[in-house]
Amino acid sequence: MARIELVNLRKEFGALVAVKDINVTIEDEEFVVFVGPSGCGKTTTLRMIAGFEDPTAGEIRIGGRVVNDLEPRDRGLGMVFQSHALFPHKTVAQNIEFGLRMKKVPPAERARQVQEVAEMVRLTHLLDKMPAQCSGGESQRVALARTLVTHPSTFLLDEPLSSLDAKLRRELRAECDRLHQALKRTFIFVTHDQEEAMTLADRIVVMRNGVIEQMGSPMEIYSNPVNSFVADFFGSPSMNLLSGEVVHESGMCRFRCASGGFQVGLPDRFNGLPAGPITLGIRPEHVNAVPVGNGATNDLELAVRLVEPLGKETLLYFDVGMERPFVTVSESTAMAELDSGARLGLTLAREQICLFGPDGHRIRAGSAA
Amino acid sequence: MTKSQKNRIGSIVRYTLLTIWAVIVAFPLYWMVSTSFKPSEQWFAWPTVYIPDPWTIVNYLDVWTDRQEVATGQYIISAQRPWIAFGNSLMIALTATTLSVVYGAVIAYGVSRYRVLSEVRMFQLLMLRMIPPIVIVAPLSLYYSALGLLDTATGLILIYFLTTLPYSVWMLKSFIDEVPREVEQAAEILGAPRWRTLVEVVLPLVRSGIVATFLFILILTWSEYLLALLLAKTEVVTLPIELSKYQGTTEGRVYGRQAALSVGITVPLVFIGLIIRKHLARGFSFGMIRR
Known part of the structure; x- marks a missing residue:
């Protein structure tokens, strides 16, 4: 049983508050990903769970027991580091064996378990090599095996894939997923890569500046972000965020963009919204782009600045006079052939529109007024 | 002047300077070795004899076998056999060095990982080495005589261990x-x-x-002279002290035997250096751990 509870957990480094009183409960066998930009406190949180940092305040409970004062080795956890942290003077086999030796497992049993775990992560051919002779991906597999063999109740993974190239990263990501399903253990994974978080997690914890912004399943986070930060952080390309204001025209609530001079009617649920500054968010896949002049009425017409064919779909970039271009994604093959400068009519899927107040918080309906 | 000519002149200058430097550094060593093989009349002959003629090992036999009874007109230098001094030096230097490195490693680990000494303290530790030994040796010999450590191997080991500890910790x-x-x-x-x-991860x-x-x-400890001279020297004689006994005023100057003894002092260090040269090359080029 490894239910991990973080209760009002706080960490200060001098004047800097790295983690601000967070509360998270991680269920047994759950795969939780802590994600956020660098400096958000996710790694500090993981290191506190591991026991390498002492919390300034708050409690860490593993299986109901407060472990604040336990040494890392007594917490029953396994950790994989970003830098792999293999023992450079020991062979791969000796690296894997280390944890078993510390537990005084007899040699014959050690050899058997090393062999078993090496087969599990497919590195039997590396056992006699030194870590310096292993590639990045191989090193990370050794680090994984070294942790696996000690049968920890929980795996802590600190950006384990970020030092690898894209292809290897995908491979090892699949490996992590497979291991989680096979082992039925708790996994806590820290990353700054939203894609990793989306693909691996049962539940995502989004952090920023030491605070948890949102917790939920990947789809919840993606389709129902609580604020503009989360909305922006997830998805590739990320959500379009247009700053502007709410205006009322003939009883209808409309959004007027601060630049570009276009207006979009808002769904009925926002009718009660007071006039004032607001940010409209819409994901690229929720904007329909069609060539101008087919008779349909569009929300706005813009000239394409850049066409990025990705094969299955095409990304279209428009200039709306803001820092970031407005992006849409189209599955129509005709779009890939467009020249930049061509004018397109865009329609926003009304129900998918997200509104964020000046403080970045999501506005769910107009009744708040 | 073309670029390649410039380069060539550059290398000529460079190699000339380096060669001169190498000769300056190596000449005393050469002189020591060559003198140790010279018969007595060539020790300070004029014109200078650079290469012994004939070669002789009589200096070595005189020194290292302590041939007091051989009456070849040579002086009887010391009743103390150099081998005893060699044994003393070996025992004292190895023990003090081992203690220094073991304690140094533990302290260094504590400082590096747990900041057991602040930066100021670490600097103060190094400053201990900036005090000239001659300043402390007089009070120290008083302490030592009170403690019964004067002229004992334990006394020398203790002082060598303590005076080298700052180096160990810092390195x-x-x-x-x-x-x-x-x-x-x-x-x-x-x-x-x-x-x-x-033991299993950091030290390896x-x-x-x-x-x-x-x-x-x-x-440092093998060749230490001042402290050994003032804190010991009659009961416990180390090699550098033994060496000094070959140039007393009454005995006259016996360069050949002194040189033979010096070679004996130098050889063990060179030998150890050769055995561990692989480590030295890595150890002296910092940043040896692959990240």
């Missing part, structure tokens, strides 16, 4: 700083107690640094 700390923290934490979370992490990784430090301290 070893720079090596331990290089060991990535995460490697240690990996060992910790895999169940290793702190001392096993130190700084092995080259330890070897380099060991040799450095060994050279």
Whole structure:
């Protein structure tokens, strides 16, 4: 049983508050990903769970027991580091064996378990090599095996894939997923890569500046972000965020963009919204782009600045006079052939529109007024 | 002048300077070795004899076998056999160096990982070495006589251990700083107690640094003269003291035998250096751990 509870957990480094009183409960066998930009406190949180940092305040409970004062080795956890942290003077086999030796497992049993775990992560051919002779991906597999063999109740993974190239990263990501399903253990994974978080997690914890912004399943986070930060952080390309204001025209609530001079009617649920500054968010896949002049009425017409064919779909970039271009994604093959400068009519899927107040918080309906 | 001509002149200048420097550095060594093989009339003959003629090993026999009864007109230098001095030096230097490096490693680890000494304290530790030994040796000899440590091997070991400790701590700390923290934490979370992490992970990784430090301290203690002269010398004689007994005013100057003894003092260090040269090269080029 490894239910991990973080209760009002706080960490200060001098004047800097790295983690601000967070509360998270991680269920047994759950795969939780802590994600956020660098400096958000996710790694500090993981290191506190591991026991390498002492919390300034708050409690860490593993299986109901407060472990604040336990040494890392007594917490029953396994950790994989970003830098792999293999023992450079020991062979791969000796690296894997280390944890078993510390537990005084007899040699014959050690050899058997090393062999078993090496087969599990497919590195039997590396056992006699030194870590310096292993590639990045191989090193990370050794680090994984070294942790696996000690049968920890929980795996802590600190950006384990970020030092690898894209292809290897995908491979090892699949490996992590497979291991989680096979082992039925708790996994806590820290990353700054939203894609990793989306693909691996049962539940995502989004952090920023030491605070948890949102917790939920990947789809919840993606389709129902609580604020503009989360909305922006997830998805590739990320959500379009247009700053502007709410205006009322003939009883209808409309959004007027601060630049570009276009207006979009808002769904009925926002009718009660007071006039004032607001940010409209819409994901690229929720904007329909069609060539101008087919008779349909569009929300706005813009000239394409850049066409990025990705094969299955095409990304279209428009200039709306803001820092970031407005992006849409189209599955129509005709779009890939467009020249930049061509004018397109865009329609926003009304129900998918997200509104964020000046403080970045999501506005769910107009009744708040 | 073309570029290649410039380059060539550059190399000529460079190699000339380096050659001169090498000769300046190596000449005393050469002179020591060659004198040790010269018969007595060539020790300070004029014109200078650079290459012994004929070669002789009589100096070595005189020194290292203590041939007092051989009446070849040569002086009887000392009743103390150089081998005893050699044994003393070996025992004192090795013990003091081992203590210094072992304690130094533990302190350095503490400083590097747990900041047991602040930066100011670390600097003060180094400053201890800036005090000239002659300043402390008089009070020290009073303490020593009160404690009964004067003229004992224990006394010398103790003072060598303490005076070299700052070097050990500073050198070893720079090596331990290089060991990535995460490697240690990996060992910790895999169940290793702190001392096993130190013994099984940290120390093997700084092995080259330890070897380099060991040799450095060994050279210091092996060739130490002043403290050995003032704190010991009658009961416990080390090699540098033994060496000084070959140029007393009453005995006259016996360069050949002195040279033969000097070679004997130098050879063990060269020998140790050769055995561990692989570590020295790595140890003296910091940043040896692949990240």
